[in-house]
Amino acid sequence: MDGLLNRLVTAFGVSGHEDAVRNIIIEDLERLQVNYTIDKMGNLIVALNNKEGKQDNKKYMFTAHMDSIGMICTYIDSKGFCRMGALGGFKPANMVNNFVQFENGVLGRVGIEKDGGDIEDLFVDIAVNNREGALEKIKEGHVASINGYVLENEDFITAPNLDNRVGCYILLKTIEKLVENKEFLSNIDKELYFAFTTQNNLGGRGARAAAYAIEPEYCIVIDMEDTKDCIGAKGKLELSKGPAIKIMDRTLIMHHEIKNIIEGAANKMELDINYFVGEDASEGGTIHKEVDGVKTGTLCIPCRYLHTNEEMVSFKDIELTRELIFNML
Template sequence: MKELIRELVETYGPSGHEDIVREVIKGKIEDKVDKIRTDSLGNLIALKKGKDSSKKVMLAAHMDEIGLIATHIDDNGFVRFSNVGGISPHMLLGTRVLFNGETVGVIDKEGKLDDISKLKHEKLYADIGATSKEEAEAKVKVGDTASYYRQMDDLGDRIVSKAIDDRIGCVVLLETLNRLKNKPTYDTYFVFTVQEEVGLRGAQTSSFGVNPDLGIAVDVTLTGDMPEAQRMEVGLGKGPAIKIKDNSVLVHPQVKNLMIDIAEENNIPYQLEVLVAGGTDAGAIHLTREGIRSGALSIPCRYVHSPSEMVDINDIDNGIELLTNLLESNYTGLFE
């Protein structure tokens, strides 16, 4: 599973440019599902038929990662940029980024800044090694995007990389599909969404098309287990987190209780998550059409939206086990 994680997290794919990631995922699942398609926005939607086709379940994980977009190239070849998703200017100083998956740039700031808290994106620039505007434009053009340029590092039980948010959710979906021993109870749609980092856009269109009876987003969540971290019950290595609330959704109590019951019945460690800021694809799914019973399963992650996000392999494995058991269980009472 670590090699699968490495392949996905090191693949280039900021919001709106998920094509390469999508092709990698498609190649891994097309012979394991009954139908597969890509919708107009770019979401990859794969159907695994269940024993009962009267209900539809949608599992969603987003393929995109946060990034930058070039807005101006000056006469000396320096690239100005804006953010694509929630990327802090303070996180970028001295960081290497990759434009279009091939051109390396180094981020620095203009002049001297006495108060680092006032740092804004417009005071930053990317140095791609060019000496003129013409040389720079041969490599990067206005509108081109960039992602963090980092490889995955294996620390044993812990993994560090860029783009764990949310390629790790994609891994959970892929491995859940691999571990199914039987047909799922209901028709299950494994949906790999686009543009989550800029407003849950892929989840909005794909859930409208699928129109599921149950939707579960798989994403990362913050933790409270670092020195002087914000107080939060979630920590690495204590199991996947079953969401109760975030800024985008109040999880349907039946869905929350279903996941808790599945975890306890199968002796799977879990945590309960109340996230005071941020959201997931569940926020878009639950508002689709006349409303969808929705929830979220979260993989605890330190240093979210940084070049070095950290997760615990045991939380990932237990998240896969929870979803696999859920899909194969009898939960008809959810729809009564």
């Protein structure tokens, strides 16, 4: 596996605490000698081809969120158990008996008070006997990320935090290819913006701020979607079949011009693109309403076991998505 992808996946980056992920991205951008800005929300934005007088004033924005799901300590009881709240959407049952790691390095085991319990029934055991002992390690308000192993199995990678570090990786590799192909980049008559955004799991707050600042005409969100193609589950998305177009979700109907752009690039590649309707919201739901409106769509990498400590993605899908984005340009 690419060392950059491994560093992104293993970095701490719960919503609102994306610093470590952003620093890895900065390190790669500085290697490429690419300029970037960081806004007040912590978004990292790269602008290419935005020299005055060259463009037709149309701005194209590509986004991928840096944050991952996690938990926040809301209360430490008298026995030292940490009561937890959710940062992002996940099923409590998927977290039970797994480990989490707080930002200061403290490890804890996730438990639940009753079978079939909800988020408020979750607790983290950090191996202490009382509240005083726990307070020596963590305090209310501290956040924790889902812990797990990074495993490679032939054409697949299994790890926590693939959502959406894979998207960040794809954008970085797209920037790298553009920088290495200066003549190709100079012939593109559009302004290109790549936004690595914060707090997607808290309502897409970072993406909203980035869209407001950039004011793009078009935006393509790179994200992940649960395949639900495992045994006993319903759904049509599959690994290794390439990225998928999200036609609509709870907050966004893909703009037809974005759909045409993606389909045109896919046709050049002779790629049979997948289509689906999503259940959850995405960054696109906040982006498309900014300023005077942004033509927005979401391109998704299929993922098994999304929002668990063992998400699974195909390397083939990562490469096909990289190639598709470059062909869009």
